[in-house]
Amino acid sequence: MQEALQMLAAQAKAAIASADSSAVLEQLRVSYLGKKGELTAILRGLKDLAPEARAQFGALSNQVKQDIEAQIVGKSSALEESKYSKLATTEALDVTKTLPAAKSGHLHPITQTWMLIEDIFNRIGFEVASGPEVEWDKFNFELLNMPKDHPARDTQDTFYVSDEILLRTQTSPVQIRWMQNHQPPVRIIAPGRVFRRDYDLTHTPMFHQFEGLVVDKGITIQDLKGTCIYAMQSLLGSSTKVRFRPHNFPFTEPSLEVDASCNICQGKGCRTCKHQGWLEMAGAGMVHPQVLRNVGYDPEQVSGFAFGFGIDRIAMMRFGISDLRLLFEGDMRFLQQF
């Protein structure tokens, strides 16, 4: 009997030590100590022994029972502990770790420039006007003093929708639309998309312009020059130089082209300005008396000036972009830089 008890104790000890979960441990507890357990069976047999032997084995079996109980308790807390230390590695959370910055969208460089232009002109009292991109030939050309056979039409290779309807080649038709519906004084800018059949490093079939128009009593070419200088210096920096060259547009007389000193090389000459030190920024001029008459204004009473700037060109200079086409390809690797 003593041997049986000792074997049982040794077996139990080994089994408890190698139990790897609390479920296995519970099974072991039941199989040794439960009502139908092995040790319980031995203890039950004690009553059949002689009193002397009963006392001896009674003490021994109680000892074995207590040992097994103690081992189970010890193992159980060891198992609990290892469960938590495992969790600490598998579920670890580093509260000091910084998160990658959340990505958010932003405005396209053209849109940023467009908004800045509106802001700069709002400050000196200009309203923002707009007109349709699909336009009547009449507004885009005829009322701007470019009848159907006018040679200057060749300089704006046009997308026609029909004989009378086209994609506007310039923002100048907004001048006509506005003047037909408003009396002087007029002071507007009209930013928008325009379309021409052109495609190379510096031309895309769709690009952006903003038109400016001022009509009132006593407007002179000095007002035009002052406004252009104000606009260029606000957009490209206060040290920007502006020069005016004679030109020809059917809807202005006299007509000018407006150049700004290249802000990439500070006028010294570089690839962007083709080593000229100057970049062509706008067409401008005093509104042709015939255009004023076309919208019902009296050129004896009022005079005005108009200009048309390329928004994309300004964006390229502000952001140092060398290829116009990059602005319209929608490549995120490019756009994310602005």
Ligand code: PHE
């Ligand atoms: N509309 C002309 C162009 O696109 C620019 C311009 C506007 C010239 C207003 C004079 C006056 O070329």
